Amino acid sequence: MPSSPLALPLTPSLPLLTTLLDRSPYGVIAYQAIRDARGSVVDYQTRYYNQQVLAITGHTEAHMTLQTLFERAPYMREHAEDLRRVVEEQIPYEVDELLPSNNRWFLFDNRPLDDGFFTTFIDIDDTKRAQQQLSQQQQLLQGVIHATDNFIAYCETVRDETGEIVDFIYRLTNRFLTKRSDVAADQIIGHRMTTYFPSVKQVGLFQRFAEVVRTGEPESFEFQYQADGYDAWYLISTAPLKDGIVLSFKTISALKQTTIQLQQQNELVEGVLSASDNGVIVYKALCDETGNLIDFKVLLINDTALSFSGLPRHQVVGSLVTDMFPESRQKGMWHQYEGVYKTGETFRGRHYYPNLNKWFDVTISKLDDRLVATLNDISQLYLATQQLQEQAHLFDGVLNNITNGLSVLEAVRDDSGAIVDVRYVRVSQAILNDTGLQADQLLNKTMASVFPGVKSTTYWAAFLQAFETGEPQHFEVKYSVDGFDNYTDNWVTRLDDNRIISIYSIINEQKQAEAQARQQAALLQTVLDSCQIPIALFESIRDALGQIIDFRYLLQNDTNARLVGLANAQDTRQTMLEVLPILKPLGIFEEYVRVVETGQSKRLEQHFTDGIVEGWYDISIVKQEDGIVVTVNDLTLLHETLQRAEQLVNELKQSNRNLEQFAYIASHDMQEPLRKIQSFGNLLLDYYSSSIPEDGQNMLRRMQSAADRMSQLIRDLLAYSRLSIELESSKPVSLQQIFLEIKSDLEIIIREKAAQIILGDGSDTDLPTLPGNASQLRQLFQNLLSNALKFVSPNKIPLISAQARPVNSYELPAPIGNRTKRSWVAVDITDNGIGFDEKYSEQIFHLFERLHGRNEYNGTGIGLAVCRKVAENHGGTITVRSQPGQGTTFTVYLPES
Numbered sequence: 054m055p056s057s058p059l060a061l062p063l064t065p066s067l068p069l070l071t072t073l074l075d076r077s078p079y080g081v082i083a084y085q086a087i088r089d090a091r092g093s094v095v096d097y098q099t100r101y102y103n104q105q106v107l108a109i110t111g112h113t114e115a116h117m118t119l120q121t122l123f124e125r126a127p128y129m130r131e132h133a134e135d136l137r138r139v140v141e142e143q144i145p146y147e148v149d150e151l152l153p154s155n156n157r158w159f160l161f162d163n164r165p166l167d168d169g170f171f172t173t174f175i176d177i178d179d180t181k182r183a184q185q186q187l188s189q190q191q192q193l194l195q196g197v198i199h200a201t202d203n204f205i206a207y208c209e210t211v212r213d214e215t216g217e218i219v220d221f222i223y224r225l226t227n228r229f230l231t232k233r234s235d236v237a238a239d240q241i242i243g244h245r246m247t248t249y250f251p252s253v254k255q256v257g258l259f260q261r262f263a264e265v266v267r268t269g270e271p272e273s274f275e276f277q278y279q280a281d282g283y284d285a286w287y288l289i290s291t292a293p294l295k296d297g298i299v300l301s302f303k304t305i306s307a308l309k310q311t312t313i314q315l316q317q318q319n320e321l322v323e324g325v326l327s328a329s330d331n332g333v334i335v336y337k338a339l340c341d342e343t344g345n346l347i348d349f350k351v352l353l354i355n356d357t358a359l360s361f362s363g364l365p366r367h368q369v370v371g372s373l374v375t376d377m378f379p380e381s382r383q384k385g386m387w388h389q390y391e392g393v394y395k396t397g398e399t400f401r402g403r404h405y406y407p408n409l410n411k412w413f414d415v416t417i418s419k420l421d422d423r424l425v426a427t428l429n430d431i432s433q434l435y436l437a438t439q440q441l442q443e444q445a446h447l448f449d450g451v452l453n454n455i456t457n458g459l460s461v462l463e464a465v466r467d468d469s470g471a472i473v474d475v476r477y478v479r480v481s482q483a484i485l486n487d488t489g490l491q492a493d494q495l496l497n498k499t500m501a502s503v504f505p506g507v508k509s510t511t512y513w514a515a516f517l518q519a520f521e522t523g524e525p526q527h528f529e530v531k532y533s534v535d536g537f538d539n540y541t542d543n544w545v546t547r548l549d550d551n552r553i554i555s556i557y558s559i560i561n562e563q564k565q566a567e568a569q570a571r572q573q574a575a576l577l578q579t580v581l582d583s584c585q586i587p588i589a590l591f592e593s594i595r596d597a598l599g600q601i602i603d604f605r606y607l608l609q610n611d612t613n614a615r616l617v618g619l620a621n622a623q624d625t626r627q628t629m630l631e632v633l634p635i636l637k638p639l640g641i642f643e644e645y646v647r648v649v650e651t652g653q654s655k656r657l658e659q660h661f662t663d664g665i666v667e668g669w670y671d672i673s674i675v676k677q678e679d680g681i682v683v684t685v686n687d688l689t690l691l692h693e694t695l696q697r698a699e700q701l702v703n704e705l706k707q708s709n710r711n712l713e714q715f716a717y718i719a720s721h722d723m724q725e726p727l728r729k730i731q732s733f734g735n736l737l738l739d740y741y742s743s744s745i746p747e748d749g750q751n752m753l754r755r756m757q758s759a760a761d762r763m764s765q766l767i768r769d770l771l772a773y774s775r776l777s778i779e780l781e782s783s784k785p786v787s788l789q790q791i792f793l794e795i796k797s798d799l800e801i802i803i804r805e806k807a808a809q810i811i812l813g814d815g816s817d818t819d820l821p822t823l824p825g826n827a828s829q830l831r832q833l834f835q836n837l838l839s840n841a842l843k844f845v846s847p848n849k850i851p852l853i854s855a856q857a858r859p860v861n862s863y864e865l866p867a868p869i870g871n872r873t874k875r876s877w878v879a880v881d882i883t884d885n886g887i888g889f890d891e892k893y894s895e896q897i898f899h900l901f902e903r904l905h906g907r908n909e910y911n912g913t914g915i916g917l918a919v920c921r922k923v924a925e926n927h928g929g930t931i932t933v934r935s936q937p938g939q940g941t942t943f944t945v946y947l948p949e950s
Contacts, residue, residue: 077103079105079173079174079176080103080106080109080159080172080173080174081101081103081106082103083099083102083171084100084171084172085167085169094136094137094140096122096123096124097122097123097136097169097170098121099122101171102117105174106174109152109174109176112125132146132148135148136163136170139163139165140168140169143165145162145164145165146163148160149161149181158176158177159174159175159176159178161173161174161175162175203303204300205226205299205301206227207224207294207298208224208262208297208300209222209295209297210263210266210296218267220245220246221245221246221297222243222244222246223244223245224242224243246259249281250280251281252280256279256280258276258289262298265298266298270293271292272290272291273289273290274288274289275287275305285304285306287302287303287304288302289301289302289303331427332354332358332359332361332427333354333355333357333358333426333427334353334355335353335425335426336349336351336423337422337423338423349373349374349390350371350372351369351373351374351377352423353370361406361411361430362377364377374387374390386415389402389417393419394424397419399416399417399419400415401414401416402415403431411432412430412431412432413428414431415427415429455482455483456483457481457483457557458483458487458557458559459480459481459483459484459556460477460478460481460554461477461548461552461554462475462476462478462500462516462553462554463476463478463552464520464553472516472517472520474499474502476500477495477503478497480492480496487539487559490503504534504535505534506534507534510534511530512532512555515545516553516555519547519553520553523547525544525545525547526543526544526545527543529541529542529543529560530543539559539561541558541559541560542557543556544557584610586612586684586685586686586687587609587613587617587684587685587687588609588682588684588685589608589613589682590606590607591605591606591607591680591681591683592604592605592678593649594628601646601649603629603631604628604630604645604680605628606619606632607680617632617665617666618632618665629642629645632665633666635665644674645681649679652676654673654675654676655674656673657671657674658670658688659672668687668688669687669688669689669692670685670687671685671688672685672686673685673686730756730757731757731760734753734760737753738750738753783826784824784825785822786826786830787822788830788857789812789821791830792820792855793812795835796838806842806850807850807851808842808852808853809851809852810838810853810854811854812855813856813857823948823949825947826923829926830927832919833919833920834882837882837943837945838853838882840886840916840917841882841941846886849885851884851886853884854881854883855880856880857879857880858878858881860878860879864877865946866930869946871928876948877947878947878948878949880944880947882943883941883943884940884942887938888936888938888940889937889941890935890937891933894932894935897917898921924945924946924947927947927948928947928948929946929948
């Protein structure tokens, strides 16, 4: 090809050069640029062409001379910009083109020529097609390499100055390595092996590659590469090639793992068969010449199945079923085995083996000409299933009879898994009764579809909380939607991730009772507040060891609040020792603790002077559950009154002593004039009766009689006044002895009236011995016996009895205030005298009271008053029962101890 542009006219002037170009194997064309009015190149006109151009392009001379380049070859417009640069910028341009006219490849060499260019056609078809074939072969090789799942590479050796292989350089590789190292293949080629696999020498793989190059012997082996971020098994094939090596890596991790797993599974199967609780037997079917099944032979049996048979292994393995168990065709599972063998369909069912008294879940499967039988002892499961069925029946019975509403609910979830509703799975009869619905109206229905208002109540929040946390939910709610109006007490418990149990009981009556209780509590508080006695209820406060360290206010009335200065609004926030710390040093707190621990109530008096509470108080402590009720009675006024009373008593005692002295002096001084009156009266009657008229003598006798009565009255008054004086210390007094002495003193009148006096049952030792004052008791009973002898009809012989009997405290008359004595005695004095009307039963015990005139019965009217005074001095009293003409019974009540 010429190295410089040719400047040839359209008609050559150099025939020799023209002849030379026409005979050239290359086609040559010269073009002149065609420009528009602005000077821009728009096309090209042919200036010259040789004959080879016509042969190559197939154009005619007319085409060459009459048509422009772009008219003759429109496809050249694609190269218009490149051709423009050749003309205007003097930049040569080469391009390969396949000419359709002869289907050959040419190199078009375009070079500048004046205001145009010339093109040389060079036939490169053979070279081009050889390059294409080589490229196709290379692409095919790369396709084959890239299509395999192996890592394939060709590596040249890298040697040191001694010729030793120190590394390998990648010259060809596929995509596999690219994926493993995250580096493009063209970046790997030309690099050393140790660049991407630094540990290849340490793991020993490099040495094996070098050995293949050294010996020229290919090698295949398995290798586990655990370095450089890899952990896998590979099947590696190596082959020498020139001064290098061809490597093929195939990942066999999955295969290796499968092999290991298969080995482990085999070991596991053997272990499972040995340790399994299920019996496993493998049978081989035996058929005759016609293919009919005649028996089964045991090929394999595990220990569990062997234990079921009751035979040693050597008698089982290799033996026929009908030899070991002749009855198997009639009573065993022969037909099931036969059916599985003929149809190939797996059998599963339950079978009872009478000789073992066990139930088995039997599975029989066919495997080629063998049968595998699995025996699972389900005796306990069978019994448990029966029990479960019974429990299910029982559960249904509970659901039908339980008084609470019980439902099992399962969650209804949306696509995101959120709970949007719950569905009824089981319901109790109580729910049907409460809602008036039938079971089919609830079961498998969502709650919101049946009760639309449920999501606006506490129920829905409790359901979601139970599902989310698993914590039981307990709440009360008033359900006033969906036509219901009930208070319910509810428990919601999660059964599993998708089910809950909801139980409710209608507590309308309880709520009414609570309302009434609140009203009663308010009423109680009102009553307590109206009570003038301080009352407070406390609960115990205990430490970690359970010891009571304080008490907390639970309730108090206003009186107590005012006493301790604690407002009712603060009572449940305060403790006893915070309000009254003085209770501990006084020892009262320990008494409170003792009442809680022993349960025994306590009552005590305490004088307070701490400034918060002052005065004398009677404290009553009663245990109430793990606390106490404290009632306080203000005794301050009483103590002040008692102190005043004690002072008055002392003053009264002094007054009595003065009165006694006065009475003694008065009686002594009054007795002396009376004795003189009686003495002078007797002298007048004795010495001057003859000189005194009869009327005067009567006056004197009446005067002496009055003096006698006056003397007797003075003596009786003196005796009564002495009874008011403090009783001497008590000593044991024998009533029997006193009555005997009284009978002796009254012996004359008893003889005169022929009276009969009976003591007890007639013996001399029947009446008891009592503590008291002997002289006063003698005066008491002597007065009663004297009255019994006195108040009797003239024509009747007196009959008097004195008997003693024990009495209980509740039998004592009302006037006896102190009944704490352990035992009491009642002494009955009964006569057959004139009696009297019982409307005078109290009057007769008053001073100077008489039911009869002095002319009928003598006396001063003081005797019975003395009797009552003596009885009262001894802590007792005296009563009387009588009817006119029916006699009288006086009963004296005296303490025995």
